[in-house]
Each structure stands twice: as C-alpha cells, then as structure tokens.
Amino acid sequence: MSKYQYRNQPGMIYWPSWLPWNTTTVMKGNTDQGVYVEGNVFSTAEHGGTHMDAQRHIVPGGKSIHDIPLDYVIGDGVMVDVSSKIGNNLDYRVSIEDIKEWEKKHGRVPENAIFLLNTGFHRYWPNKEKYLGTDNASNADTFHFPGLQDSTATWLATVRKIKLYGVDLISIDHGQSKKLTVHQIFLRQNLGAIENVANLDAMPPTGTKVYAIPMNIYDGTGAPTRLFAIPNDAATHLTRATSVVGVLIFLILYSL
Secondary structure, eight states: OEEOOOOOOTTOOOOTTSOOOEEEEEEEEEOTTSOEEEEEEEEOOSSSSSEEEOGGGTSTTOOOGGGOOGGGSEEEEEEEEOHHHHTTOTTOEEOHHHHHHHHHHHOOOOTTOEEEEEOSGGGGTTOHHHHHTSSOTTOGGGOOOOEEOHHHHHHHHHTSOOSEEEESSSOSSOTTOSSOHHHHHHHHTTOEEEESOOOGGGSOSSSEEEEEEEOOOTTOSEEEEEEEEEEHHHHHHHHHHHHHHHHHHHHHHHHO
C-alpha cells in the first residue's frame, strides 16, 4: 500500500488567508486519580494539505462533504505524468492531446476512474515559493503553476467520464486562473477534486485501486483526505479475504 497525502501538521502550505494548521495541547499528564491522559485540539481551514473539495465549495447549495458516498471515493487509479511537458513553463495548460498521447502507451482512461495528474510540483513541497511559483507566497495574484485547459477538464468529465480528479498542486485550476473555471467544470458535474496530492512519482500509471477518504465533516465545503492506493492484485486478495471473514462471522452468528 502506498500513501499519496501529506501529514497534517504546522508548516503546511495554505492558500493566503486560509487558517493554517495549529495544534494545541489541552491535557498532558496525570489526573487527580493518577491516570495519565493526553489530548490535543487542532484548528485548520478545510482546504489545506491533501484535501477534497465538495461541490458546495463552488456551487451554491451544492453537496457537502458529508453527502459524498463511499463508492464515489474508491475506484481504479490512473496516474498521468505530464511533468516532462511542463518543463520550465510554469503556466503550462494540459491538453486533450497530452492525455491521448499517454493513452497510446497505457490504454484508454476507463470510466469512473480516479484520475491523478502528476505535474511534478509535489517534488517542491514544502518549499512555498517553488510550489506556488512565486517570490511572494502571500499574494495569490503572483502564483504561477500549471493546470488543465478548460476543454481538457470538460473532456475528462463528459467523454472519459472520470469520477474523481486529483493533482499535486494547491489548486485544480492553474495559478493565474481568476474565474476557477476547472473548479466550475468539475464540481458542477458533481465530480470531486483532490488538491495537494503527494508522492505521485511512486505511483504506477495503471493497475491500482485508489482510496480517497475525506474527513466526514457535516456541511463541509472540503476536508483533509487520506489518499492511498493498493495494487489491483492485492486489492483482489483483500476483497476475497474480507468476504471470507464476513461469511465466517455470519455462520458463527447464525449458529448461536
């Protein structure tokens, strides 16, 4: 099993004005009865670190994080590496042809895939200036990082019909986007989005089952997300083993 999310901790990269991660210790020591207890309180924006955007992040009255069904966040993984295309062009926009070129080598992107785009920017984390493509990380107008062409986002949503999109960037829109058009395209299609995906160089192009499990926040517009993948062979064995255990439990309970 391989993990593709960053640890939630102080010092993570956030969009300017979003509340960064903070942990406060509220109890650490023995109670009056001599029992050791330790506990913390954490505070953070919903949209920080590796996280999922819910539809209502962009769409008024849209679905919240707690509305997302489990089968929506588990699926066949596709990792498309476009880092060589980007090179030194921080404002590169990934085209349909770029993805079709990948398909010639690895096969067609299947329907209901969890599509993860590797721009290579995860290699810069946690260097804010390099990750955001700027000398001024507090001013979003200066950000320069790549993204999808609008036509590519529409094509992925309506032709390839992926169900979840993730990228190793702070936003699914390119750095100079002002209208968040890729957010609009995906979220209005009720297609989820994961930002700040980690470690994508370690992920194979195909052959994985991806699990993107967000914190179940009621009315959340987004949530920190545990993102990991299991090779398909291992996932098959795990499913079979789970099924066998389930049958055994049923037989035991039925015999009581």
